[in-house]
Amino acid sequence: MDPVLLSRLQFAAATMFHFLFVPLTLGLSIIIAYMETQYARTGDKVYLRMTKFWGKLFLINFAVGVVTGITLEFQFGTNWSRYSEFVGDVFGSLLAIEASVAFFLESTFIGIWVFGWNKMSAKAHAGVMWMVAIGGNISAVWILTANGFMQHPVGYTIRNGRAEMTDFFALLFNKFSLLEIVHMFPSALLLGAFFVMGISAYHLLKKQHIDFATRSFKIALVFGLVASLGVGMTGDLHATHVSEVQPAKLAAMEAHWETQSNAPIVLFAIPDEENGKNLVEFGSIPGILSFLGYHDFNAVVKGINDFPEDERPPVWITFAAFRFMVLLGTLFILQMIYGWTRRNKLMESPKFLTMMLYSIPLPYIAIQAGWVLAEVGRQPWIVYGLMKTSDAASPIMGYQVMISLIAFFLVYGLLGGVGFYLMGKHARKGPVSEKA
Amino acid sequence: MVLETIWFFIWGLLWAIFFMTDGFDFGVGTLYPFLGKTEQDKRAMINSIGPFWDGNEVWLITAGGVTFAAFPKVYAVMFSTLYTPLLIILFALILRGVAFEFRGQIDHPVWKKIWDVCIFVGSFTPALLFGVAFANIFRGIPFDGQGLYHGNILKLLNPYGLLGGILFLLLFVLHGANWLALKTKGRVKVEAAKIAGKIWLALVPVAVIFLIASKFATSLYDNYQEMPLLFLVIILSVVALLSVRFFLFVEDYFKAWCASAVTIVSCTFFGIIGLFPVLFPSLLNSEFNLTAFNASSSPLTLKIMLFVVVVFIPIVIGYQIWAYKLFKGVMPEDEMEY
Numbered sequence: 001m002d003p004v005l006l007s008r009l010q011f012a013a014a015t016m017f018h019f020l021f022v023p024l025t026l027g028l029s030i031i032i033a034y035m036e037t038q039y040a041r042t043g044d045k046v047y048l049r050m051t052k053f054w055g056k057l058f059l060i061n062f063a064v065g066v067v068t069g070i071t072l073e074f075q076f077g078t079n080w081s082r083y084s085e086f087v088g089d090v091f092g093s094l095l096a097i098e099a100s101v102a103f104f105l106e107s108t109f110i111g112i113w114v115f116g117w118n119k120m121s122a123k124a125h126a127g128v129m130w131m132v133a134i135g136g137n138i139s140a141v142w143i144l145t146a147n148g149f150m151q152h153p154v155g156y157t158i159r160n161g162r163a164e165m166t167d168f169f170a171l172l173f174n175k176f177s178l179l180e181i182v183h184m185f186p187s188a189l190l191l192g193a194f195f196v197m198g199i200s201a202y203h204l205l206k207k208q209h210i211d212f213a214t215r216s217f218k219i220a221l222v223f224g225l226v227a228s229l230g231v232g233m234t235g236d237l238h239a240t241h242v243s244e245v246q247p248a249k250l251a252a253m254e255a256h257w258e259t260q261s262n263a264p265i266v267l268f269a270i271p272d273e274e275n276g277k278n279l280v281e282f283g284s285i286p287g288i289l290s291f292l293g294y295h296d297f298n299a300v301v302k303g304i305n306d307f308p309e310d311e312r313p314p315v316w317i318t319f320a321a322f323r324f325m326v327l328l329g330t331l332f333i334l335q336m337i338y339g340w341t342r343r344n345k346l347m348e349s350p351k352f353l354t355m356m357l358y359s360i361p362l363p364y365i366a367i368q369a370g371w372v373l374a375e376v377g378r379q380p381w382i383v384y385g386l387m388k389t390s391d392a393a394s395p396i397m398g399y400q401v402m403i404s405l406i407a408f409f410l411v412y413g414l415l416g417g418v419g420f421y422l423m424g425k426h427a428r429k430g431p432v433s434e435k436a
Numbered sequence: 437m438v439l440e441t442i443w444f445f446i447w448g449l450l451w452a453i454f455f456m457t458d459g460f461d462f463g464v465g466t467l468y469p470f471l472g473k474t475e476q477d478k479r480a481m482i483n484s485i486g487p488f489w490d491g492n493e494v495w496l497i498t499a500g501g502v503t504f505a506a507f508p509k510v511y512a513v514m515f516s517t518l519y520t521p522l523l524i525i526l527f528a529l530i531l532r533g534v535a536f537e538f539r540g541q542i543d544h545p546v547w548k549k550i551w552d553v554c555i556f557v558g559s560f561t562p563a564l565l566f567g568v569a570f571a572n573i574f575r576g577i578p579f580d581g582q583g584l585y586h587g588n589i590l591k592l593l594n595p596y597g598l599l600g601g602i603l604f605l606l607l608f609v610l611h612g613a614n615w616l617a618l619k620t621k622g623r624v625k626v627e628a629a630k631i632a633g634k635i636w637l638a639l640v641p642v643a644v645i646f647l648i649a650s651k652f653a654t655s656l657y658d659n660y661q662e663m664p665l666l667f668l669v670i671i672l673s674v675v676a677l678l679s680v681r682f683f684l685f686v687e688d689y690f691k692a693w694c695a696s697a698v699t700i701v702s703c704t705f706f707g708i709i710g711l712f713p714v715l716f717p718s719l720l721n722s723e724f725n726l727t728a729f730n731a732s733s734s735p736l737t738l739k740i741m742l743f744v745v746v747v748f749i750p751i752v753i754g755y756q757i758w759a760y761k762l763f764k765g766v767m768p769e770d771e772m773e774y
Contacts, residue, residue, distance in 0.1 A: 084504065092501070164736070
């Protein structure tokens with residue numbers, strides 16, 4: 001039993017599972033804070049019912065998200081001690097700042113929000129929800145800054161056999177991190193908006209809670225439209241930057257094997273990693289990859305075959321993840337633009353509502369695919385160009401990791417099952433009807 | 437030198453605050469099956485910590501994060517050598533956290549029973565294992581110069597380690613009982629006050645044995661002998677523990693809770709001061725010891741982190757105290773969200 005492979009599986013399982021809950025926490029917290037602010041400003045009880053209904057779903061999701069985040073803070077030490085020792089000077093400080101600056105804010109104020117309804121004015125209570133939303137989102141900023149260092153290390157020097165920080169602000173304004181951050185925010189908001197629209201659509205299709213669901217849907221539609229465009233634009237910027245600093249990832253995500261100018265983009269391919277080519281290729285458009293990567297149709301794009309064999313990321317996973325993400329991202333923009341034209345005729349658009357109901361899982365899939373692209377595409381490096389994943393694991397026994405991996409699957413499987421079941425149950429039940 | 441020393445004590449302080457705050461949550465969860473006879477009692481108990489436990493738990497995350505930032509080598513070796521116990525603690529904390537949220541979602545006795553068990557296991561286990569882990573750290577962990585752990589996990593269950601586990605468990609249960617005496621009413625309050633008295637009786641001999649055993653199992657007292665003034669910390673913990681009994685007797689539960697908080701903090705510092713400058717001693721050879729000076733981050737990182745901690749930790753303490761004040765007294769039933 002290879003502790004490195006098992007540790008990778010465990011880390012992948014733990015982070016991907018954690019990230020099933022995080023985007024909804026980030027996105028929905030903002031939408032709820034907006035709803036509660038509207039209640040505090042207008043006194044309109046529908047906004048209060050919205051806050052409570054979406055808040056209840058938010059809290060179930062939040063509980064699973066928070067507890068599964070705890071293990072991540074420690075897994076670098078438990079499973080990746082060589083990595084931790086090597087980059088702790090830089091990477092560890094970002095995690096510590098995350099906890100002290102942001103996570104405290106979120107976790108303390110969520111308790112106040114849940115229990116504090118009778119303790120303060122409506123305005124103050126809405127303010128508390130903003131603190132939760134801000135805390136969560138600032139948390140994400142620091143985590144992405146830490147991830148950005150793994151993707152594109154800056155602001156450090158190698159000294160005393162490890163990476164030591166030399167420029168905190170270079171780290172803070174790492175272009176890679178900033179692009180991850182501006183891509184992540186609209187993605188999370190989009191997921192939150194799809195969640196609200198999907199569940200509202202369910203009730204509209206059942207012709208129940210019509211006023212409540214229509215208004216919730218329309219609020220989410222505005223967020224969703226803006227977010228879908230934001231996701232697309234920042235995604236494009238992000239890909240361009242990847243082509244600059246992670247050429248191997250770019251080549252893998254496009255299944256681009258041979259170095260050439262006027263490089264084409266292929267719509268669909270089955271990569272053959274053994275022989276360094278695509279078995280099947282379909283829809284090849286010349287020059288587009290050169291243009292997307294470098295904004296020049298004639299630019300030379302390095303192919304996978306020109307990277308040393310031990311520096312190539314797995315191609316087909318990276319390629320497929322990228323295709324999935326872009327395809328879904330494009331679909332979201334179309335859905336939102338179409339939805340905008342139907343915004344005042346929701347009840348007459350059952351097909352659109354049905355589509356939105358069944359679209360709830362799609363942003364989840366798109367976000368997971370995005371992370372697979374980011375992390376698998378970075379392989380074999382744990383810190384790009386600096387440290388290989390295979391050199392990063394702890395000197396622990398395979399069986400230890402095997403046992404904990406099984407425990408992760410059991411406990412997380414149970415939590416995920418129960419969490420989504422409870423959310424589904426409350427979502428279907430709908431908001432409590434207004435008391436007289 | 438100075439920077440590393442400051443960081444050593446910040447590191448200790450964060451663990452102490454974690455034990456002081458989440459400690460009473462663990463105590464409440466451990467007492468939960470014994471004091472929570474009726475549904476009403478159970479809800480009173482978990483709601484009494486409802487607004488706070490989540491924020492309290494972040495002290496653990498911060499202690500872990502700060503270990504990573506200021507002493508990366510300690511973070512790496514500590515958590516990989518203590519792999520299995522740490523993961524057991526984390527899984528326990530996961531179950532506890534979701535149990536509070538999930539328990540009230542479905543009104544069915546079996547459903548509630550499942551989460552009741554999780555609340556107990558998720559509180560009892562970390563209380564005990566943190567004690568076992570820290571007593572073993574005081575004693576030394578069998579790891580070599582490569583950070584490789586020698587032996588199996590059962591080595592941690594030596595008499596001194598187990599004694600530390602029982603000590604922490606009793607401290608947290610006492611702290612939790614004081615909290616319940618302060619923050620509940622009726623039968624639970626009365627029973628909690630009674631139990632606090634009994635736990636106290638059990639705690640005193642355990643604490644005395646632990647202090648004596650530390651003389652033989654560890655080298656914690658070396659620093660005290662070099663600087664006898666430090667014995668004040670031990671005296672403080674003894675006085676605090678004695679005053680817990682006094683305040684229980686006069687039924688001033690707020691002061692009793694404060695006294696148990698001081699006891700926990702001073703007990704933690706008893707160990708931290710004794711360890712200095714070692715954060716993670718090796719049982720195999722003191723040459724492998726990880727100290728504030730050979731395992732710390734670069735001066736620049738320590739300075740930046742010091743700025744962050746000095747600015748933000750007081751702010752955190754400020755809004756957490758505000759939260760405690762906001763939810764002062766016994767929570768009325770109509771405000772119970774769990």
